[in-house]
Amino acid sequence: MSENNHHLHHPQQNHFCPAETMSEDEEPSRPSPPPPEPGSKKTRNCAAVHPSPHSDRVLEIVLEHVLQFLTASRDRNAASLVSKSWYRTEALTRSDVFIGNCYSVSPARVTTRFPRVRSVVIKGRPRFADFNLMPQNWGGHFGPWVATMGKAYPLLERVYLKRMSLTDRDLCLLADSFTKFKELVLVCCEGFGTSGLTAVVSKCRQLRVLDLSDTEVSYDGVDWISYFPEGETCLESLIFDCVECPINFEALESLVARSPALKKLRLNREVSIGQLYRLMVSAPNLTHLGTGAFGHPEPQDPNNQEMDYAAAFSACKSLVCLSGFREVMPDYLPAIYSVCANLTSLNLSYANIDVEQFKSVICQCFKLQILWVLDSVYDEGLQAVAATCRDLRELRVFPLNAQEDVEGPVSEVGLQAISEGCPKLESILYFCQRMTNAAVIAMSNNCPDLVVFRLCIMGRHQPDHITGAPMDEGFGAIVMNCKKLTRLAISGLLTDRAFAYIGMYGKLVRTLSVAFAGDSDTGLKYVLEGCPKLQKLEIRDSPFGDAALVSGLHHYYNMRFLWMSTCQLSRQGCQEVAHALPRLSVELLSYEENEKMDDDTVDVLYMYRSLHGPRDDAPQFVTIL
């Protein structure tokens, strides 16, 4: 129920699924069979009844070749379960590993099973940690992973981390261990500074992608941009729009000029519009641009008056994705008009512009597929979107004023308009102060392709503001009519009935976010019993207790995690679950950093399946049952 990161493409996801691994026997591997004798001809049929070493090996070779075409995680997981031979071959040929929860499995286990990995995705902290619902330093450390992988995967090319903690030392070790390293993507990470970045950019000579979206980098005085090696670089993507560090502009300008392959550049707000101009002039082939501040040029730059920003944009014929506008001066907006017609993605979610300014831009963006805005565009702005952007697939409307009990500029009117104008909508995140069931039902009917529906009515327990009814029917219609729905976030006044609908119709739902909703344990029971695909469930401030918790015992091994904070759980209830499911790591977290929780109250329950057993890096406020 909040923002996530702006990625047009997702990294390849090969799910490493501990649940499936757990069902296999832990047998020592067979010794490898001798190679086939020269001149022998064996067909597959020979292997059927009495497998000889030759045909075994032939089978494995054939399988290796075939499995290379298998990239989807679920296919690979399925293949690994066919037989021991398939398991082994699949393990040898898997090059992309996805670890949805860094504590579900130990690094050593991963490297032992998959010896030839080139790309790794690891996710750490639970998402609700983003909203200060638990103290910092919970965990999710990259250290143990880089230490193990550094030795096991010398040819590793790609690391994608989300919500992990890294230190400068980790980054140094990464840079030293992987000579062919190409892509570093850090999303919502923290713990390191510009020194760590320096190690990566200076040593990884084949670096193509450095993406620091929403990652916190502390400035420790080192000017990392100037440490890219001299001469041409392989850089294709450089994203640092959320890095709050000063930037050496001369170094940046020189870097851009010597990076002929650069296609994606997202600048932080330290880069002024004048500086942006110079960068654009030297890199007209950009496809993705984050404009930096886009505000007043620096007063001391004498060339300000003569800069033709519009021309600079016109020259970027390949530009399809535009973001930034971190400190936008709306007077400069018309400079982007010439590229609007080509844009498929536009992020104005940091730009506080008014309705008219927004409309003048959006009315030209008829190819737009992804749009992120602030609610300062009002319902009227959303109506303009609906009128122009017939191809819209993803919409996110963020609140300018993230509080309850204020006047909201967007409402059911905007949602209704979008549903009528954008029938291809697949993903929506909508913050508002008031909503009606009718508009939500309309969207469920008009947008059958919806995969992600996240509605955040900011006033807690807000009913339909016209009828006064709970929002049950609206969300019910969404799960009923949107047959492809996999992610749902609910809000407003909701009774157990809403959960009954979700349990009944939400058969494909994998991620569910709940806040201040429901009446009783029955609500949660509906969901745990009714949603077979549920993987990630995050709940806060809802009246669900131990009885509801134990009703999910049959399902928890199939889930990545369950988060419940400020609900009505007791320590005994959580203990019961921990005893019943030994492979579940049941963490009880306290809100306060230096205090273990009270005996009975449970601030936060965070539990997840794990082959690893209880982690040894848990801070003081975490109790593992």
Added chain:
Amino acid sequence: MEGSRKGAVDMLAGDELSLGLPGGDGAKLDFVRTGGKRGFSETEVDLKLDLNGKESSSVEKVRPADPAKPPPAKAQVVGWPPVRSYRKNVIANNNKNSSGQDQAGEKGGLSGATSSLTFVKVSMDGAPYLRKIELKMYKTYKELSDALGKMFGSFTTGNYEAHQGMIDFMNENKLKDLLNRSDYVSTYEDKDGDWMLVGDVPWEMFIASCKRLRIMKGSEAIGLAPRAMEKCKGRG
């Protein structure tokens, strides 16, 4: 949970939030009986919640809030709405900039995702849990006072004097009178580590120096008064 929820209903029955115990001593016992578990309806006192609608059939229509009476400001809850701090800070900073202030001087404002937030812990003597609030959500002492009152209202056995504004520290008698009248007063730990009475400095200064809040008995706070007065006099 039924018992304690009913207690909350009684408390909310009137228009005014009375900080006396809901239903007399019974509700306090209720709390103890449930083993100290925080019922969500007790921790987040929410004047908009029409519990009548919830108690009966969930399908029944709920009475909409009376439009003539604007709802009182709610206590801001940690992590709600679910917008990441970084985003909140950037937008707040932009708002400031666009309202005509000098741009060049403002750039230093954001040095990290959490550094401009002022989450402070709030504890109350006798209450079994701590809360965290974001001070920047409030604009005046009154708003803060109201919010604290709601957060901890169910624990007060008596008078919680809501400060309407700054306390006049220069008048020692007035101060002592205030402390004697109130059963509970708000105090805070400032940047120097001293415990001061809330209300001694202008609001802006307060949120810049407040590190932690504690609601303590008035009788205990009297000990703070002389020190607070000294500090105030020192400031001039």
